[in-house]
Amino acid sequence: MTTKQLKSLDTVVIRFAGDSGDGMQIVGSEFGNTAAIVGNDLATFPDFPAEIRAPAGTLPGVSGFQVHFSANEIFTPGDQPDVLVVMNPAALKVNRGDLPDNGILIVDTDAFDARNLKKAGYEQSPLEDGSLAQFRLFAVPLTSLAEKSLRDVEGLTTKEKRRNKNIFALGMTYWLFSRPLDNTIKWLTQKxxxxxxxxxxTTTALRAGYAYCDASEAFQVRYEVPPAPSQPGLYKSIQGNEALALGLVAASVKSGLPIFYGSYPITPASPVLEALAQYKNFGVITFQAEDEIAAVTSAIGASFGGRIGITASSGPGIALKGEAMGLAVMVELPLVIINVQRAGPSTGMPTKTEQSDLLQAMFGRNGDAPIPILAARSPSDCFEIGFEAVRIAIKYVVPVLVLSDGYLANGAEPWKLPHKFEDLPDIPVHFHTDPKGFEPYRRDDVTLARPWVKPGTPGLEHRIGGLEKDRLTGNVSYDTANHQHMTDVRAEKVARIVADVPDLEVFGDESGEVLVVGWGGTYGAIHSAVRRCRSDGISASQIHLRHLNPFPANLGEILGRFKKVLVPELNTGQLILLLRARFLVDAIGLNKVEGQPFKVREIVSRIQELSA
Amino acid sequence: MTTAMDGPKLTKKDFVSDQQVRWCPGCGDYAILSSVQHAFAKLGIPRHKIVIISGIGCAARFPYYVDCFGFHTIHGRAPALATGLKVSRPDLSVWVVGGDGDMLSIGGNHLLHALRRNVGIKILCINNRIYGLTKGQYSPTSPVGTVKKSTPMGSIDRPVNPISLALAAEAGFVARTVDVFGPHLQETLLRAAAHEGSVFVEVLQNCLIFNDATFSNVTDRASREDNVLYLEHQKPLLFGAGGDKGIRLNGLKPEVVRVGEGGVPESELLVHDEKDESLAYLLSRMEGDGFPTPIGTFRTQEHVSYEAAAAQQVRTAREQKGEGDLMKLIHSGDVWTVP
Incomplete structure (x- = not known):
């Protein structure tokens, strides 16, 4: 056996790409989980088509999973891969443009037959025409090696054995980056x-892939990526949708109000429904409704009954919920509406990320119908945002909108877990029960919340509805001055939530050349870009909005301290419209709608231009 | 389940709210409102345990006029909102009131699913074959050829039969009654209230302004006996003056026959059976052609209600996994420690 070289690296981006049926999401997320256990900081980015199984071997069927793992703190899944594993010619064609020169390319040669080459549009095999010479190419017959390694396993067909090529490939990458196998073996054993x-x-194929590299003359160098320094504590790797579901459950436990979750399946929000359906022992009721409208109206009915009503969807479903959200504004009941955004308009690109529903969230209802809006900035932040949305909904007796997106929903990162129950804020709940002087719309002086009354409370029988209400009795009122008053008070009530919105903290200089303002899932890319620019001596600073309505109290003042304000968004310019309207600031947009997150370098180069 | 209360007996007056009723003079809804208030007083359920949910339309103003809890929601969505309430609060008696447009047109989907899920909500569909609140357009129950403002040459779409639809939608309790048949209406509501699971009651109603006399064959005193067939469980299908007519099955088709002297003996008549699916559907199709309009309970079926099944799953989950422990949940899975 030859002696292999071991090199240490700070940070690596690896991408697995293959057919939709090749199991790329599984090996990608397992690679990420192992990186987490090893103690690397990490961020993952699954990128897959909307079709469950597009025709095998074709370009539209290519599915990818990128993992960025590092010995340092990182904030994005990486702009481009250092290592690319491709399972067929189509995956090579789609992804090779992202691989830099000298990048490691692992290819399953078994899949490079005439049929697959033709499907991918190759006239001759790129493995043979020298067109991959700029890469460190490892051409390996993954499928047949996987099959051979399972020669002695009984009870499987040849086809089933060959399907283990993805796990074999995973084993190879574990060798390449000196990863332990035991975490994945444990997972496979449970699965x-x-x-x-x-x-x-699967466990045999994993070990075989590892052993193959160990034995092969072709693999002379292996790498290690040491653990990243982190704050002491308990961690786990978490995806945004999972974190969101946990945040909602945590708020339910803290408030003592069981969840009613009304939802209609939609990409990329369905995993929240599936997660909450596991938590029935917390009193959660999940209701898979007949449509988006029933999902939200059933949740309103549940809130009327004294549960915390929650509904989630993506853009198209939120459009359908608009009228009911207006009803919730009118009757002033707690409700949480979650939009896991995807590329639009219409059906758009269901599995691709975008942030183009901000103005829909702000204004997408008939009449003046203001709703508080929160947006998560990272996968683990979905926990905090879900929790906070419930807290605000209950405190102000108001519907609250949460914006997540496909990138946050499916991406994963290490999450420092709350240690004790007491670490989470309390959520006091008050149901009005006193019939003396009861008026359904008499408000709290501070929050302007109206009393929340459960049906079944003696002496408090009353009627609410979508018709304009008298300012105190809640009876139907067409009085002109009353409508003015009620419109104003509904707006004022949302505005007063600013008392629960923490002031923004500026990352970087408190004043100066360029301020980069973002919201939602672009946090990581913007933060990385601003750090990189600052280390290059550019005066760049960052603020990131998690509260979009109302804005944090100090936002306007911060905007005024910088010469230039840059607003990167994965839309054609929505936050910038609000900032310009609200603060008369001559902000500059950086906009992209390609169904992909920002690359750090895209933001860096815009900051460089602005500061030049 | 709602339980009877201990306390003073309630009367109709206890269910009259302080809001002025704003239906047109002579509207059939007045009679229905009065019967509902009478029936609610007899339920043995305290007012604060009763909730009326409605959508949009003339009938949907109902909650404002009944002194219990009420929610006037948005067009067509009342069954969905009521589902969320009933599942959250099985202890409440939840009623849904709406018209034919609200329930069968814009809200058709929610009606279908609330019924088939067997949610324990009592749905009253007040059918007057017209859109009243938007001032007289034809509705999904209007007969073909209905000439109204939006259909100057007559409507061309075939109407839906609410009872057939409710039966097909697997409603647990399906009945029909009439606005001006006070005692029958009240009796139907009391039976509906006692049923566990989904309830659909069609109430034939007269809109004096936009569709007067649409059900006059049923309501005219002179012709009523010949045109109305009262369905009673385990009783032969008799109607007409002094019960001189009946319904007999000829092959798979019903026919009207003379009963008694010179006619067929009662023993040959169809006997109503509320548990018989096929009979219920056959009766729901009887319209015109000399057939009477059946009034009463078409079908009842006993299945576990949606809200009971949902609550059972929560109990089962707690038995299997124990009461939810938040920190245990958060700390579960592949967790690592950074010292």
Missing amino acids: YAKKPQHVEA
């Missing part, structure tokens, strides 16, 4: 607990 032959096959 296939009811199919022991699959446990044997």
Whole structure:
């Protein structure tokens, strides 16, 4: 056996790409989980088509999963891969443009037959025409090696054995980056607990891939990426949708109000429904409604009954919920509406990320119908935002809108777990029960919240509805001055939530050349870009909005301290419209709608231009 | 389940709210409102345990006029909102009131799913075959050829039969009654209230302004006996003056026959059975052609209600996993420690 070289790297981006049916999402997320256990900082980016199984071997069927893992603190899944694993010619064609010169390219040669080459539009094999010479190419017959390694496993067809090529490839990458196998073996053992032959096959294939590299002359160098320094504590890797569901449950426990979650399946919001359906022992009721409108109206009915009503969807579904959200504004009940945004308009690109529903969130209802809006900035932040949305909804007796997006929903990062129950804020709940002098719309002096009254409370029988209400009795009123008053008070009530919105903290200089203002899932890319510019000596600063309505109290003042304000958004310019309207600031947009997150370098180069 | 209360007996007056009723003079809704208030007083359920949910339309103003909890929501969505309430609060008696446009047109989807899920809500569909609040356009129950402002040459779409639809939608309790048949209406509501699971009651109603006399064959005193068939469980299908007519099955088709002297003996008549699916559907299709309009309960079926099943799953989950422990949940999975 030859002695292999071991090199240490600070940070690596690896991308797995193959057919939709090749199991790229599984190996990608497992690679990420192992990186987390090893103690690397990490960020993941699954990128897959909307079709469950597009025709095998074709370009539209290519599915990818990128993992950025590092010995330092990182904020994005990386602009481009250092290592690319491709399972067929189509995956090579789609992804090779992203791989820099001298990048590591691992290819399953078994898939490079005439049929697959033709489907991917190759006239001759790129493995043979020298067109991959700029890469460190490892051409390996993954499929047949996987099959051979399972020669002695009984109870599997040849086809089933060959399907383990993805796990074999994972084993190879574990060798390449000196990763332990045990975490993935444990996971596979649990996943296939009811199919022991699959446990044997997958774990054997994983070890075989690892052993192959160890033995192969081709692999002379392996790498290690040491753990990243982190604050002491308990961590786990979490995706945005998972974190959101946990945040909602945490708020439910803290408030003592069980969740009613009305939802209609939609990409990319469905995993929240699926997660909450696991938590029935917390009293959660999940209601898979007949449509988006029933999902939101059933949640309003639940809130009327004294639960915390929650509904979630993506842009198209939120459009359908608009009228009911207006009803919730009118009757002033707590409600949480979650929009896991995707590329639009219309059906758009369901599995691709975008932030183009901000103005829909602000204004997408008939009449003057203001709703507080919160937006998560990272996968683990979805926990905090979900929790906070419930807290505000209950405190102000008001519907609250949460914006997430496909990038946050499916991406993962290490999450420092709240240690004790007491670490989470309390959520006091007050149901009005006193019939003496009861008026359904008599408000709290500070929050302007109206009393929340559960049906079933003796002596408090009353009627509410979508018709304009008298300012105190809640009875139907067409009085002109009353409508003016009620419109004003609904706006004022949302404005007063600013008392619960923390002031923004500026990252970087408190005043200066360029301020980069973002919101939602672009936090990581903007933060990385601003750090990089600052280390290059550019005066760049960052603020990031998690509260979009009302804005933090100090936003206007901060904007005024900088010469230039740059607003990167994955839309054609929505926050910038609000900032310009509200603060008369001559902000500059950086806009992209390609269904992909920002690359750090895209933001860096715009900052450089502005500061030149 | 709602439980009877201990306390003073309620009367109709207890259910009259302080809001001025704003229906047109002579509207059939007045009679229905009065019957509902009478029936609610007899339910043995305290006022604060009763909730009326409505959508949009003339009938949907109902909640404002009944002194219990009420929610006037948005067009067509009342069954969905009521579902969320009933699942959250099975202890409440939840009623949904709406018209044919609200329930069968814009809200058709929610009606279908609330019924088939067997949510324990009592849906009253007040059918006058017209859009009243928008001033007289034809509705999904208007007969073909209905000439109204939006259909000057007559409507061309075939109407929906609310009872057939409710039966097909698997409603647990399906009945029809009439605005001016006070005692029958009240009796139907009391039976509806006692049923666990979804309830659909069609109430034939007269809109004096835009569609007067649409059900006059049923309501005219002179012709009523010949045109109305009262359905009673385990009783033969008799109607007409002194019960001189009946319904007999000829092959798979019903026919009207003379009963008694010179006619067929009662023993040959169809006997109503509320548990018989096929009979219920057959009766729901009887319209015109000399057939009477059936009034009463078409079908009842007993299945576990949606809200009971949902609550059972929560109990089962707690038995299997224990009461939810938040920190245990957050700290579960692949967790690592940074010292």
